[in-house]
Amino acid sequence: MRIRGFLLGLLIMISPWATAAQALPHIVILATGGTIAGSAADNTQTTGYQAGAIGVDALVKAVPAINQVAHIEAEQFSNIGSENMTSDRILALAKRVNELLNRADVDGVVITHGTDTLDETPYFLNLTVKSHKPIVFTAAMRPATAISADGSMNLLQAVTVAADPQSQNRGVMVVLNDRIGAARFITKTNTTTLDTFKAPEEGYLGSIVGGRVYFHNRIDKIHTTASVFDLRKIKALPPVVIIYGYQDDPEYMYDAAIAHHAKGIVYAGTGAGSMSVRSQAGIEKAIRAGIVVVRASRTGSGIVPPVANESGLVANSLNPAKARILLMTALTQTHDPKVIQEYFNRY
Numbered sequence: 001m002r003i004r005g006f007l008l009g010l011l012i013m014i015s016p017w018a019t020a021a022q023a024l025p026h027i028v029i030l031a032t033g034g035t036i037a038g039s040a041a042d043n044t045q046t047t048g049y050q051a052g053a054i055g056v057d058a059l060v061k062a063v064p065a066i067n068q069v070a071h072i073e074a075e076q077f078s079n080i081g082s083e084n085m086t087s088d089r090i091l092a093l094a095k096r097v098n099e100l101l102n103r104a105d106v107d108g109v110v111i112t113h114g115t116d117t118l119d120e121t122p123y124f125l126n127l128t129v130k131s132h133k134p135i136v137f138t139a140a141m142r143p144a145t146a147i148s149a150d151g152s153m154n155l156l157q158a159v160t161v162a163a164d165p166q167s168q169n170r171g172v173m174v175v176l177n178d179r180i181g182a183a184r185f186i187t188k189t190n191t192t193t194l195d196t197f198k199a200p201e202e203g204y205l206g207s208i209v210g211g212r213v214y215f216h217n218r219i220d221k222i223h224t225t226a227s228v229f230d231l232r233k234i235k236a237l238p239p240v241v242i243i244y245g246y247q248d249d250p251e252y253m254y255d256a257a258i259a260h261h262a263k264g265i266v267y268a269g270t271g272a273g274s275m276s277v278r279s280q281a282g283i284e285k286a287i288r289a290g291i292v293v294v295r296a297s298r299t300g301s302g303i304v305p306p307v308a309n310e311s312g313l314v315a316n317s318l319n320p321a322k323a324r325i326l327l328m329t330a331l332t333q334t335h336d337p338k339v340i341q342e343y344f345n346r347y
């Protein structure tokens, strides 16, 4: 019996997943839904399944090794596909994460989320949550019921990152497929493959190998504790729409945005944010109607440079979905185009 206890202790000590079994960090897992909680009728089915079907307790129970990395507290925030995330929900989520991280006994938060809008929610928390403690999103590309489902390992790795003291003050992170991405830069680049989350220009913050966390980059953009945005003052996010640029793009999309009282428009422009004559007319009309317009790019990477003598703002390297998150957040604070452009340059 004694020998068995000794061997078990030794195993925990040498296990790569066990940081310090004696004083494990306290990590809260907040589950919001997505494919990581997805269920299919057949274990070969990787499309057409139901996202957000499995509860947080079952997700945690599927990964017993997690209890060697951290003391886990699990909370079901929602159980939906991330395409159904709304401004109200991400605001409520950010407030909940803020509350949790204000607790002295909580060392970090892991949020499970759908991949489809995983470039949006983490970036909103990156702008608004006030804590240096680790905030780590994770997700999966295969439902929990599939052969070789990626969710359990992603959850274990996300908790491992959240529990690691090196993860403090790095902004909100997104962990999938052995990699740590920055919420500011990371985006989904492929509809179905496991290695879909990338930041084509900026790369990853680090990786997880053999249960250990390796950081190799630090984000230079303003985030979390240094951000001016204050959740206590945000009751709702103003409506901001995205209008896509393409050959023959019609001006009436801007008329619709004006008629529906949009407060902001992100133009997902061709190339480096170029505008057709119709888009240009629509954008000028929207600006005259008091709407703040930001030009982004539909290309997937790169900077949108400002154009001299033009009143529209530019999104820096934010993709249109992330630019919409920042514009909504910025509009809770100011309508001054110069200040908003500064946010786009620095956040």
Ligand code: SIN
Pocket (backbone or CB within 6 Å): 033, 034, 035, 036, 051, 080, 081, 082, 083, 113, 114, 115, 116, 117, 139, 140, 141
């Ligand atoms: C979702 O975004 O909720 C569904 C897709 C996924 O999680 O991969």
